[in-house]
């Protein structure tokens with residue numbers, strides 16, 4: 001039957017995947033309803049993820065660069081931090097973007113319905129909002145309900161001194177001693193912010209390296225820099241207990257030899273990964289299969305096991321990244337509108353916006369070795385880049401991996417300032433099947449960090465003549 005409202009396409013969740021899918025479907029002539037539980041559009045990415053973290057990382061960069069200029073003849077006073085103003089800056093950025101999305105939705109006649117949506121049948125969602133419950137029916141649906149931070153059973157998550165990434169971005173205060181539990185991208189980005197603001201930061205990671213998805217050599221310059229700045233970085237170490245005490249949070253660690261130790265922190269940021277929201281939407285009522293972890297399986301057209309229901313973004317699998325969600329959102333909307341389209345991207349770049357940044361796209365050396373894939377490489381150390389030296393940040397490195405059969409680029413990893421922007425050239429090269437000569441013969445502007453991609457190709461070719 002029909003719900004209180006009906007649309008040809010209903011999108012559940014308004015993160016980067018959901019709003020992209022809704023806008024694309026509307027642009028292709030479909031009537032669209034977008035269901036979101038929060039009052040603003042944009043999901044995790046705009047409200048409590050990518051955007052606020054980057055606003056604070058920018059501030060962190062300004063602070064640490066100013067500090068380090070002391071070594072080059074220019075000294076500034078110690079920064080005075082007004083947390084209220086800083087929060088206003090961050091919230092202003094979010095407001096501008098979420099407000100913009102609201103306007104874009106109106107312009108496209110996308111109807112937004114606020115409330116928590118759950119399926120009640122193969123063509124029906126019930127939405128529980130502040131004003132009561134209503135029903136929305138659809139011909140086709142795109143599920144884009146995203147993910148949430150993982151909680152740990154031995155951590156007192158209801159203690160206000162235990163925070164997740166959302167809590168960290170709220171900037172309630174600047175703790176004196178902070179533990180970042182989890183050395184992945186989100187944990188390290190927040191560590192970078194709080195270190196710059198003046199906290200003594202300790203990072204603890206279970207694996208034998210930080211950012212476990214990236215090659216070890218690429219992570220090394222970041223590791224060296226934060227080792228010099230942070231209180232401690234504990235690798236191959238497990239947190240086994242966190243106890244709330246009057247004087248702080250007592251954390252128990254267990255190292256690889258099984259030896260225990262403990263320390264007290266003012267705040268603990270838990271950043272051990274994200275969990276898909278697939279298990280929270282009563283997908284079964286629509287016949288949509290959800291696995292035990294909460295992921296929804298899709299084919300290369302983003303279709304679930306129910307042909308008129310699609311799923312996109314964090315809840316369909318790794319990597320949980322905004323640009324992946326956006327790409328999938330376009331594919332789902334176009335397929336729903338009857339276009340011939342499938343997800344056939346060769347690479348999804350990953351970036352840690354730490355200082356220095358760490359970025360990679362396509363094959364990594366670790367993955368190549370694990371899978372026995374043959375490769376050759378070209379590596380350019382930034383110590384030979386005129387621009388990196390001029391920036392007083394020459395610790396970076398650009399690495400290209402090539403297919404030994406035809407010299408085509410199959411992977412790239414970059415560490416250094418602005419690595420996240422630089423990785424796009426390699427992503428384009430891989431998508432277009434470019435080879436070493438293509439990158440080596442393309443004239444890059446001098447002096448730029450982008451030249452390091454050109455130089456890495458020339459290192460591989462053996463044609464590099466003049467460094468810097």
Ligand code: FAD
Nearest residue numbers: 013015017037043044045049050117146313314320321322
């Ligand atoms: P989400 O953004 O999770 O949005 C899902 C939306 O659905 C939410 O608004 C939620 O309220 C709504 N919703 C869920 N269930 C229901 C329901 N039942 N009814 C109604 N509404 C519902 N990625 C990057 O690419 N780059 C970065 O720099 C980056 N930085 C990050 C920093 C942090 C601190 C965090 C936490 C994440 C970061 N990410 C980053 C990851 C990125 O935010 C996610 O990959 C992206 O937001 C996923 O988009 P999505 O559309 O799948 O879902």
